[in-house]
Amino acid sequence: MQLVVARIGRAHGIKGEVTVEVRTDEPELRLAPGAVLTTDPAATGPLTIATGRVHSGRLLLRFEGVTDRTGAEALRNTLLIAEVDPAELPEEEDEYYDHQLMDLDVVLPDGTEVGRITEVSHLPTQDLFVVERPDGSEVYVPFVSEIVTEIDLAEQRAVIDPPPGLIDDRAEIASGKEDGGKGEDGV
Template sequence: MQLVVARIGRAHGIKGEVTVEVRTDEPELRLGPGAVLATDPASTGPLTIESGRVHSGRLLLRFAGVHDRTGAEALRNTLLIADVDPDERPEDEDEYYDHQLIDLDVVTEDGTEVGRITEISHLPTQDLFVVERPDGSEVYVPFVSEIVTGIDLDAQRAVIDPPPGLIDDRAEIASARDAGAEDAGDEA
């Protein structure tokens, strides 16, 4: 199975280094010297990592055969893709690869069907499950422990405890109920 592990950014300096937007929780495993990575577009690769270092909080990589700024600039926006055993699991038991989560059924803690995960959206502050509901609509579920209370890969299920309003109109119902209680209090 192939996983996108990084995106090449702009050139850094004049010796062929590039900045890299890391898209893996295991950069030391996937982006170390000697790693051979497929690319998208395929015409720019495969690329072999010659060296890497962190500079001002950014990962910089140099690839074999790329020794100047012009060569580095030609790689900009290229996706780096690693071959991964589909049965491989991250070291932390609470971490998952995207391919393990796609197509999981999503249910609430009481067993109510919500839908199926069709995509994982990686945002700067948190990841989101894009869940397709049975009616074809989509709902976005933050992948945080307060909401996603369980992942069972064997049962192909993600269990969530959504706050009011995340997947339905419970927030509107609750506010209408609260408003009704206030009105009843005014009449007394």
């Protein structure tokens, strides 16, 4: 099975290094020197990682055969794809690969159907489930433990306990005033 593990960003310096937007929780395993990765677009690869280092909080990689800035710039926006055994599981208990979460049924604690996961979107602050509802509309569910209370791979479901307004129009508007928002004189 193929998993996107990173996206190549800007060139860094003049010796062929590139910045990388990491899309795996296991960069030390997937993006280690010697790793051979396929690419999207396919014509760019495969690429073999020659070196890797962290600089100012960003991962920098250099690939075999890419020795200058021009070569590095030509790789910009290329997706790096690792071949992963489908039976392989993440090291941590509460971690999941995207492919494990795709097509899970999403239900409320009482079993009410919400929809199914069609995409896992990785944002800088948190991950989101894109959930397709039975009517074809989509709802975005933050993948945080306060909302996603259970992932049951055996039952192929994710249980969510959303706050009011996240998946429906049950939003409660809080007002700091007891009188329904009127001024002190009742107007």
